[in-house]
Amino acid sequence: MSEVRKPRDPVTGHVKALAKGFKYLVEPNRMTLDYPAETMKLPPNYRGFFTVDDKKCIGCSMCEMVCPPEAITMVPRIIGEGGKTIPAPEGEKEAKGPKRTKRPVVNWGKCIFCYFCVDVCPVDAFIPTQVHDLAFEKDSEYRPSYEEYLKPPEEPYKNAKKVVSKADLKRGVGYDPAP
Amino acid sequence: MGIIPIPLIIWLIEDLLYLIIFPGLVTILVIVIVIIWLERKIAAKVQMRFGPLWVSKKIGGALQSLADLLRYSFQEVIIPEKADKLAFILAPGLMFAFATIALIFIPVGPYYSVLFPSYYTILFSLALIIITPIFAITVGWASDNKFSFIGALREGFLLISYEVPFLLSVVSMIIIFRTYDYISAVQSQLSFLPGIILNPLAALTMLIVMIRTTGRFPFDITEADSELVLGLYTEYSALFFGVGMATPYVELYNFSLIFSLLFLGGWWPFTLNVMNPIYGLILPGIIVVIKAFIVMAILVFLRAVYPRYRLDQAVRSGWSYVLLLSVLSVILSVGEVVFLR
Numbered sequence: 001m002s003e004v005r006k007p008r009d010p011v012t013g014h015v016k017a018l019a020k021g022f023k024y025l026v027e028p029n030r031m032t033l034d035y036p037a038e039t040m041k042l043p044p045n046y047r048g049f050f051t052v053d054d055k056k057c058i059g060c061s062m063c064e065m066v067c068p069p070e071a072i073t074m075v076p077r078i079i080g081e082g083g084k085t086i087p088a089p090e091g092e093k094e095a096k097g098p099k100r101t102k103r104p105v106v107n108w109g110k111c112i113f114c115y116f117c118v119d120v121c122p123v124d125a126f127i128p129t130q131v132h133d134l135a136f137e138k139d140s141e142y143r144p145s146y147e148e149y150l151k152p153p154e155e156p157y158k159n160a161k162k163v164v165s166k167a168d169l170k171r172g173v174g175y176d177p178a179p
Numbered sequence: 180m181g182i183i184p185i186p187l188i189i190w191l192i193e194d195l196l197y198l199i200i201f202p203g204l205v206t207i208l209v210i211v212i213v214i215i216w217l218e219r220k221i222a223a224k225v226q227m228r229f230g231p232l233w234v235s236k237k238i239g240g241a242l243q244s245l246a247d248l249l250r251y252s253f254q255e256v257i258i259p260e261k262a263d264k265l266a267f268i269l270a271p272g273l274m275f276a277f278a279t280i281a282l283i284f285i286p287v288g289p290y291y292s293v294l295f296p297s298y299y300t301i302l303f304s305l306a307l308i309i310i311t312p313i314f315a316i317t318v319g320w321a322s323d324n325k326f327s328f329i330g331a332l333r334e335g336f337l338l339i340s341y342e343v344p345f346l347l348s349v350v351s352m353i354i355i356f357r358t359y360d361y362i363s364a365v366q367s368q369l370s371f372l373p374g375i376i377l378n379p380l381a382a383l384t385m386l387i388v389m390i391r392t393t394g395r396f397p398f399d400i401t402e403a404d405s406e407l408v409l410g411l412y413t414e415y416s417a418l419f420f421g422v423g424m425a426t427p428y429v430e431l432y433n434f435s436l437i438f439s440l441l442f443l444g445g446w447w448p449f450t451l452n453v454m455n456p457i458y459g460l461i462l463p464g465i466i467v468v469i470k471a472f473i474v475m476a477i478l479v480f481l482r483a484v485y486p487r488y489r490l491d492q493a494v495r496s497g498w499s500y501v502l503l504l505s506v507l508s509v510i511l512s513v514g515e516v517v518f519l520r
């Protein structure tokens with residue numbers, strides 16, 4: 001028969017926990033950021049939403065191959081005037097012939113923001129940003145078309161106070177205005 | 180006017196009273212919205228956060244739940260391809276409906292007769308309350324999702340282990356009051372002692388079972404968001420999700436009303452026995468609802484303190500401590516009836 005572990009004392013622990021909870025209820029010690037009014041100053045290598053430079057990309061599909069959750073889809077495109085691409089004709093799945101190429105589109109529902117794609121790209125075509133707090137209303141908005149994907153993401157709370165966190169000996173965590 | 184006879188007007192007003200205030204759809208809505216806000220706010224305070232704040236900042240984010248309700252109403256409804264569609268759509272609604280219908284049989288004042296003067300209100304309300312978890316299991320089955328299914332299985336395990344103590348604790352109160360009716364149960368408390376003093380063991384059992392049935396912490400096992408995404412409601416969205424989330428709070432309201440009627444002396448400080456809608460329903464009703472609200476507030480406070488039990492721990496304590504408590508409470512009741520009266 002396996003040994004059944006019994007709680008040492010069924011009453012004291014509960015009473016202690018409840019008393020402590022009640023103490024915090026009466027004198028709350030709030031440490032969290034007052035978010036939309038204040039936002040953190042992010043470190044320079046913070047990984048946010050990113051888009052791609054249509055002219056720089058050479059359509060090599062390295063990003064598609066390296067993406068761990070398979071969030072990137074390559075869409076067929078045709079190189080038009082000035083190096084910009086235009087959509088390939090309907091029904092064309094493969095990029096064949098001269099001027100035919102491919103461009104990556106990210107499915108934000110799958111992307112884990114590992115930035116493997118940004119690192120692997122041989123021509124540094126991706127344009128990273130630090131915007132991380134976008135909200136999507138519909139399921140379909142997670143999967144932008146290539147044209148939608150090209151638009152740079154907009155930071156939602158531009159006028160928020162920027163702060164940096166610090167260790168506060170009394171409260172645990174505190175915030176200072178960003179330098 | 181003079182054409183409409185006065186009895187008819189009184190009759191109409193009474194009907195409206197029942198519809199709006201007690202048991203009343205408006206009361207349920209307000210209670211559910213306020214208690215959800217209170218739960219989030221209490222948990223946030225204890226856990227060093229702010230909680231809901233930015234919707235109506237001046238009153239501490241009290242309108243957040245209303246805003247959530249609006250959001251759920253206009254959200255995109257996603258029904259999974261492989262779900263059992265009829266059951267998927269119907270189950271949350273039925274669950275909510277049964278939880279709400281159970282309220283009809285819980286009188287909040289001596290002058291309360293929605294359907295008929297019944298001598299079996301305790302039995303009716305219990306029967307309806309016990310039906311709701313069946314729809315919870317239906318939800319888990321219909322979603323065709325492993326997380327929902329595991330949630331439903333857990334619900335089934337817990338349901339079986341805690342239903343017996345629940346019924347036994349109510350049975351022990353029935354033995355003491357010698358009635359199946361809430362109104363006469365309250366009246367015998369008014370003339371003697373409140374039920375929580377007569378049988379504290381039954382009160383404790385009932386509290387534990389309330390926490391478990393409505394999925395408050397530490398019995399948050401069926402939803403367990405760190406293990407099961409969202410348990411039963413993983414596949415739900417929009418209003419279906421909102422209804423599913425609100426149902427435990429309606430059940431909590433049900434149970435708290437029953438608790439204050441059976442154990443806290445019902446409309447205790449107010450003992451005037453006048454049979455009219457104001458003194459027989461509204462005033463006692465307000466007292467009962469305030470008592471129930473205090474019980475609810477204490478129970479939602481537990482969320483801030485407790486971690487979650489594992490399924491086996493919860494089932495084991497259900498079949499050992501809680502069952503033992505409830506059997507002792509029945510023995511206590513029988514003893515009191517034999518020796519005291």
Ligand code: SF4
Pocket residue numbers: 066067068069070071072106110111112113114115116117118
């Ligand atoms: S950041 Fe990572 S997950 Fe996202 S698209 Fe690039 S490789 Fe894929």
Ligand code: SF4
Pocket residue numbers: 052056057058059060061062063064102103104120121122123124125126
């Ligand atoms: S973005 Fe970079 S890695 Fe991806 S296809 Fe274009 S060039 Fe290749």
